[in-house]
Amino acid sequence: MFLQVLRPNYSYESLYHIGPEDLKAKGLKGLIIDLDNTSLEHGGAFLSPEREAWFSSLLHSGIKICLVSNNTSVRAKNISDSLGVPYVSNAMKPFKRAFRKALEALDLPAHQVAGVGDQIFTDIWGGNRAGLITILVTPLGSREHWWTRMIRRVERPFRRSPSP
Template sequence: MIRLLQPDLYVRSLCDIPLAHLKARGIRGLIIDLDNTVTEWGRATLDRGVRRWFADLKEEGIRACLVSNNRSGRVKKVADALGIPGISRAGKPRRRAFRQAMAVMETEASSTAVIGDQVFTDILGGNRLGLYTVLVMPINSREFIGTRMMRHVERLFTRHLPVADLSGYDKRP
């Protein structure tokens, strides 16, 4: 069980994930969480760094799909703004939405990574399917009360996790 809660990579933010690192692992598609991974919780504003990171993805031919447990309006708004597909009310850590996303991106488990800020939804769901999992630190501490409670449990796992030193990688492959 504990193994299923461990990410393959732990980084500060989405923009810190070097695409060269993903490509070297054969990753061609990314399942990306919305709240506190791409935007602040409950908001739809995208900062410039995030937009650029998504533009780099496209340039590198890496596909992406937003997969969020949140309701559809915001997921669609952000997905449309980024020009990628989005799946809302995903029910993570259930596997259904992850499989759906892989079908949309036409990727396999071995060529798909999950990126998210929560161990019990994003990382657990990804690991259950044998995907490469990347945990990011939440953008902001403002979030859903249920999530805030889970953070206490989550910290038991994340406080010992080393944050990856990716300074050796070029951010732009």
Template sequence: MGLWQSLMPNEYVSSIYEIDLEKLWNAGLRLILTDLDNTLVPWNHPSVPDTLEQWLKRAHERGFHVCIVSNNASGRVESFSQVSGLPAVGAARKPKPEGFRKALDRFHMRPEQAVMVGDQLFTDIRGGNRVGMYTILVLPIDRNEWWGTRVVRNAERIAMAGLRMRGLKRPQGSRR
């Protein structure tokens, strides 16, 4: 898989709330793996907003399993897992495949049955693509981020320009 192919998401939407769950279900996807910070909630946000709770309820009612796969420290991820009721893999080391495989194994799913949703090209999208999952890039919820992520965003801006030249369309309201 070439660099551009490894970074190209299958979809690019403004937020998780724009994901067409019915379309994913009809495509045979049954497991939603999702990043935590700036994908589900703002960075280090401790609680589950009502809108997220409602979205998770819709996903579960449709039959999806939802699991957090985050590079964040296990303590942060476990804490959010407890308040949200979502299973999670913390310190996942994305884009390495181990964290993704751990989540897939937990639900007895193959990569073709899973979607990876995240706000970062080099970790979420590249990792999901490398494992063979459907990938959805979302805009970061907030500009407040861990300093390491802010550094990577500079390289990501360059990569986004290359992906746009290869056909990636910006969602409405995108700053990327």
């Protein structure tokens, strides 16, 4: 059913609820993570020390990470370089191309990877279409593109999904 592809497998308040042991218990070895309002505030140039520590702890635990952004800016490259992880920018989520590229970069099959993001119609829809496990997180900030603010109204009913 169409609406099913808009439903995340899991919903969390923030990235911090996602831990390496939990991922491994679910058979997950990699994460494809959205940038704006998931990893950092919209338009932000740097990760906070807390979020950088979260990324580092996952990487040290052997979880592979690829950042994916619908933006074209160099921010994705700078942040990915600082973490030493691959990235895909200008991703045009929910189209599958960027997710396929990210899976190639991770060198993992889709069923071992979770897509993490704050938006239903890009991150979750795209991740589900690409065959990933999908994790919806609460957006970090209220500062958003006007289009995103409109989309938020439409996605509101879909955010009420069961947590694990």
